[in-house]
Amino acid sequence: MNDREALYMGTHDIRNAKKGASNVRNITYELIESQVDSSIPQPKVTAIHEEDQELARQLETLLRNEARRLNLLAINDKQERTVPIQGGDFFHIEWNPAAGYHCTLGDVDVTERHPRQVIPQPGIYSLDKMDYVFVLIAQSKRAIEERYNVTIEDSTEEDPEIRGDDETTIPGMVTQNIAYYKKDGKVGVFSWVWDTVLEDYPDYYARMGKVCSKCGRKQVGDRCVCGNKKFVDRPVETITLTSDLVLNDGTMISAMQRGPDQPIMNPDGSYQRDDATGELIMMPGELYATEIPAYKPSGFPIVLRQNISAEGRLLGISDVDVIADQQEAIKKFGTKIEEKLLKGGSYLTLPRNVNIETSDREIKKIPLDNPSQKSLIDVYNVQPNTSYDQQMLETNYSWAKSALGITDAFQGKYDSSATSGSAKQFSANQSAGRLQSKREMKNDAYAQLYRKIFQFLLAYADENYPITEVDSTGEQQWSHFDRMQFLKRDASGELYWNDEFIIEVDPASNLASNRERLWDMIDVKYQAGGFGPINELDSQYLLWTLLKNTNFPYAGEVQKAIKQRMEEQKQQEQQMAQMQGGGMVDMG
Template identity: 45%
Template structure:
């Protein structure tokens, strides 16, 4: 059976890999152009091979792609479908923001911003690492960036959710494979070294093939193998699986059955679990470990028939206590999320920027090479009479001996430098055409733009250029929205313990709460428990501005000066302003905020003492006994 499964998936991978090979070859060509290859394509009816190398390369591919790099990471925005789920949506949003800080999204985004425009797209892989433990939690989310070479889609299907299966190929060390799957692959070689970006083979690495597929119930299965060795086959890998004893079926503990003492275990899919104790949710409500239920007595049918009249009588159920059974949540989504550069009909990946401007890059290399040849092969010719003596040295002032002044007319210099202005004009025209294709302007690149004569005009020019590239930002935001939804579903499925959520308030203070999966558990009228996961996921479009600290400092300072926070002369307004600046990590803002808080406390104490003294003076004049603490400690007159 294992051999049949292995052969089936190997054949599927081979077939789809062959159909995808032309795209893989294009990826190598695009990457070479991005890296600045010197090869010049000679395009004619007979051949498109690289026949010669350019003398110099003006790499407009790298220049125009680097001009589009966006370092901002879109932050999650979660909306509830029902009013009673608003607080839950806020908790999801805050926790996902915490996860973006914990995970290396800055590094992944930096690489993603270059792979996507070059190759037309890339992928993110979401997994749950059950081996990562803390003192209070078990397991953590992991997100990995995948190059499109590492993902082989089902041939002919453009959207991942419509695929019957999809392949992921990852290079792993042999020791890690043995630790994770318990199978020795030390004698195996690396099948596909190109998936890690290096064509040379490594002795300590193997290529692990993952096949994710839809099972008959609509869930996600996973088949894993290396070369001709099966590592794992889970028909419903996102379902909860426990090691149960083969003899009695009880859950194993530390490799041994606590009831029969058996040591042989097998993984069993679990659909439900019982609560060992009451669960308290964030709103204070309690899910009881035991609940009341009704059942018919043993041997009694639900419908009883009167033996005398033949009429149906309803059986009377009895009340009893049973343990609360909760269904395990399953994401049932592919863990692979695709980011496209620009959508293209019928393609899994989007359009590549390199494909759009490769002709212009090729033309520039041709023109620049011709310019270099003309400049290098050109020169000057000096004509002299046969008997004219001329000094050949590096001195600026040279001596020429002639017989008579008339011989000077025979000394002539002829410049043989070829005209390269036409080639330079064609190269510049190709460069401008490439920029126009991608929508890159001088203002967008930060260059001097003479058409923008004022600051407002420059802002308009940048905004117009940004509008040309808005489609790419929309695709990036859509990918992050899908990624956050998959991350939430994995958290809902596997985070059994409450986890701390950090939230920044508007006044600059920090609030801590808990992400508890049981907050998303509800019970219907029939007493069945179900999970709430139908939230709307998008991204916060203002996150790009929020990530630019200098712009936020300037914006906050301008709002303070305009009186948005209140009278700038008031201490309370100053405290609010510096609290906001401290939240934006302005230098020395936290120390300034502390000093203003101390000043405010001193002012409040001084005002309180003044009030006490004002209250004490009338009482002292009338001869009344002044209560202790009033009037600065004066007891009586």
């Protein structure tokens, strides 16, 4: 990994050579930067049940809000370099209880984890099939002690190389080791620094709650119904309702339920009976809080983004590995060209014992003993031939571009093979087609990330989560995401959490990132009558609504002006209709 990043940074070291390069043409950096895509694939949610279409729309809005709040632009910018350099990179998803808005407790955190920070199970090349995976994080000692309420004696780093810059330990920094593992159908976590244990949860996704140490019931008051007063923290499988809940199908779940009727007992321990019938006299059962099942995410909280998938590898194929030979050859040829040019120059021949003046005067004197010495004065220009070296350098550069599928047209350079603008566009599209596999792997990683975010919010977002969106008319709308809307009852009467949605990314989001091209396409559709007659206000309103949704400058002001004209026109039509109706009555 360090060797790959050194090539990307333009190292002067030459493989299997004692002497380093004096001049480096960094094609590795150039070709990787040519592929950088700063756009964030936007989530697209599709319901697989007809009654869940509105929930799918709300979930899509929530995930779009999260994509903007989590600042995925910075993470994507790192991954656009790390993925082609190392062959892959990771998202790490966690629930942060200290995050969230003013009216919410906790929120999702997404962090980029370099491949050197993730140690997978050997021999397994899919995260979903692994039994365990390790994550190593460089943290400050103080932050660890404050977060986990522990005292760490050793304040040095166990694995300083995971930071990537060097292997020198930094005072005050420690290495946090996190192990995620699967056991008995659950995901557990064990975390430590040196010999200090930070976390040990066999059921990582389970909620923790106070339960009776004797019977295991949830704590309600200072004393359990069994009489025990001692409570401990343990994973709980249910959530206690604090208010009545109305499901999407209209059925209501009461927050309090009454247990079965109990017979009334006499002081002597016998049951009271009706004197006439002899039946037991019953009293209403005790009220208790309603419990609903708790949702738990599945799988490890890590998502892999691959570069180019390959059999028998967790990370994909690295672009640096593909063009490493060409980069090494270019360093050699570049150094050889420079040495040849520097060793060449002009040579002056003079007779023996004749010295020339070395001042900066325009006319200099050369003392000669006789006229024949003049013929011995001459200048010879020695210029080496570097054409073959230059040709091999450019040939290796062409090989590297061909291996990665990058053309001059794709890079925006002059392309001699393109005889027209259409041919140049076709060449660029061909290159984009070869790189489509990398985009599909990026889209797949973001789709998995969005599903993980949904699972965490479905499990832990107890409060209604504020969301905002722009409706079809271009107006800003505000609402809340209530996870209880995803609670359903099956045919047997059992409650379950509905996470049955197809979560993918919207291919049109990449086009939306190229705003100028998108605006040109909208103009073409408008001129072709795709919005209706171009002279009507309704058509113009639709046009500027769409331009506003795509962030065209000042489109909102134009849209409001057109809407005002539409309202004025409607009022005039109503007045004309009233006047015509009144005239007809008078004539009658």
